[in-house]
Amino acid sequence: MVLSVLVHLNSLKSAVPAAFMLGLAPQYFTGIVGWRAVSAVFPERWFRVVDDRIWGTFQRVVEFFFESLTGTEIILYGDYDALEAKENVIYLCNHQSTMDWIVVDMMAIRAGCLGRCRFILKDGLKYFPLFGYYFNLHGGIYVKRGRNFDESNKQRIMRRLSNFREKKLPIWMIVYPEGTRFKPKEPGLLLASRQFAENQGLPVLHQVLSPRYKATYLMVQGLKGHAQAIYDVTIAYSGDLFRMPDGTILRETAPSMGDFLSGKCKQVHIHLRRIPMDGIPDDENEFQRWLHGVFQDKDKMLLDFYSASPEKQGRLHGEGHSSPLSIMSTLPAFLFSCGLMVPVFGTTLGRQYYWRTWIAGSLLCCFWMKFVTR
Structure with a gap:
């Protein structure tokens, strides 16, 4: 009986925050759509300034749950001093978990650039x-993968990037060149990655997937003259480092958002390399080889992280520095969002509006993204 209660309480550690964050969608959606309508008569930069503030406020709520509440230790390596520059960048990262999206917030909040993501x-x-x-309204770019990555898709991406450049939009453009998550327990995925590298005459990678370069190449070409650097980010989670009885290391699947909220990952290791x-x-061909070389460096770093060597195991290259985050960076946004819940769930009219926004708003958004946004 006691064990079942404990299991249930542990599940609430992830379910309650997830429900709270998802439950804020209609309120924040109403705010941004309302501001979009009001700001239509003003210069676009007015919309962008408020949009970035709304986005940043919601992401601080996310950070409240995933970092402030969990107490997870963030350890930074490499050129993390670059975060003080508040520059326009392309953020390029290895991809292994849904948590990688949250790590962007962890980096951006330290740089004062949450709204730019x-x-x-x-x-x-x-x-x-x-x-x-x-996501689209805020400046996200949807990309078709594989054979669907055609010329019309490229032109649409370049038009969007050109608009960012012309409007001088403050930007952290986040891209995961692997295209899908690295999963150590899916041999078919790893085999396909290695065959791709061999077919291209490139070195085989073991702890990351071979990067697909086309979308990243467009980002670089489209943002030249606007972005100052690429932030080459490598992430490793303590929760997927499993020690065998003989001392060897077996890499487990990286922790999911639910695992993270449940306290299954005590440390996140983040290496940043700034590339002008x-x-x-x-x-284009040279860029493909250059990008593969970037992922070779990541591969070497992660091979050391998961090695049996005590000198290398559980740390990335260089000296690591713990980077605590003040609770005041996230608590005000959380309290503000709690306030948004009161009129919605505290009145009959508010509850009716809430569910109608979820249903009608979702249908309208799907229609808009399918037939209007191209």
């Missing part, structure tokens, strides 16, 4: 209720 997203996410529309834009090849 805009994502390269797989095309199917544009139909995610309410959020899919807002003028040092990146313009030629």
